[in-house]
Amino acid sequence: MVQFLFLVIAALGLLTALGTVLARNLVHAALFLVAFFFTIACQFVLLEAEFLAALQVLVYIGAVAIILMFGIMLTRNIQGDDTTIVAAAWRIPALVAGFCVFGILVFGINNAVAPAGHSPWSESNVRPSIAADAGSSKATAVRREAVNNMARTVGNELMTRYVVGFEVAGLLLTVALVGAIALAHREEAEPDVPSRGEQPARRASASPQPQAAGPSPVSSGASPPR
Numbered sequence: 001m002v003q004f005l006f007l008v009i010a011a012l013g014l015l016t017a018l019g020t021v022l023a024r025n026l027v028h029a030a031l032f033l034v035a036f037f038f039t040i041a042c043q044f045v046l047l048e049a050e051f052l053a054a055l056q057v058l059v060y061i062g063a064v065a066i067i068l069m070f071g072i073m074l075t076r077n078i079q080g081d082d083t084t085i086v087a088a089a090w091r092i093p094a095l096v097a098g099f100c101v102f103g104i105l106v107f108g109i110n111n112a113v114a115p116a117g118h119s120p121w122s123e124s125n126v127r128p129s130i131a132a133d134a135g136s137s138k139a140t141a142v143r144r145e146a147v148n149n150m151a152r153t154v155g156n157e158l159m160t161r162y163v164v165g166f167e168v169a170g171l172l173l174t175v176a177l178v179g180a181i182a183l184a185h186r187e188e189a190e191p192d193v194p195s196r197g198e199q200p201a202r203r204a205s206a207s208p209q210p211q212a213a214g215p216s217p218v219s220s221g222a223s224p225p226r
Contacts, residue, residue, distance in 0.1 A: 002046060005046060006043070006046055009039050009042045009043055009046070010039075010043070012035075012039050013036055013039035013040065013043075016032045016033075016035040016036040016039060017032075017036050019032035019035075020032040020033045020036060026072045027069070027072060027073075030065065030068050030069050030072055033065060033068070034061055034065045037056060037057075037060040037061045037064075037065060038056075038057070038061060040056055040060075041053040041054075041056035041057050041061075044056060049150070051150040051151055051154065052150075052154070055154075064173060067173065067177055068176070070177070
């Protein structure tokens with residue numbers, strides 16, 4: 001049952017990821033991204049990492065996605081046109097780069113090297129025990145401490161081991177928001193608006209001259225006086 005749920009959620013995640021990339025409307029792309037974040041939270045729940053699932057919903061969906069939505073709403077070209085479409089010359093290199101990244105991920109997952117004295121996780125069928133037995137090893141105690149105090153463990157890892165990646169991710173999000181604001185407030189040429197003093201003169205010069213009433217002496221056939 002868990003395997004079936006994993007496959008269903010993974011398929012939905014792939015579909016929402018493709019929708020994020022292929023959607024022409026930026027608002028729709030952001031909504032697809034929110035759905036993708038939610039599928040990742042569901043995967044954390046399947047892995048019994050409830051704290052990471054809550055962080056995924058609160059931080060990524062509740063904060064990052066909202067910031068992206070604000071940035072998108074500040075841009076002028078929300079619908080997308082020919083100026084926002086990737087040029088045909090860049091599509092093939094982008095596909096090649098995407099397949100290369102996919103191949104590296106598949107190779108790394110299938111050929112992962114386990115730590116010394118442990119079997120690869122792909123070959124394990126039973127979740128490692130965290131029970132405090134008499135013969136439990138130090139690794140079991142560390143695992144038990146991480147599971148029982150997951151919030152503290154994640155915070156320590158983010159602020160020590162993964163602090164560079166954590167700060168770079170925040171910097172990239174800030175740069176994206178600043179770029180969206182810069183695009184929204186791009187300077188444009190303002191049309192020439194005539195001043196108040198110039199408007200009556202232009203109207204007077206543009207108005208036709210009134211003609212005198214009555215028949216013209218030339219048109220009536222009478223000769224003009226000498």
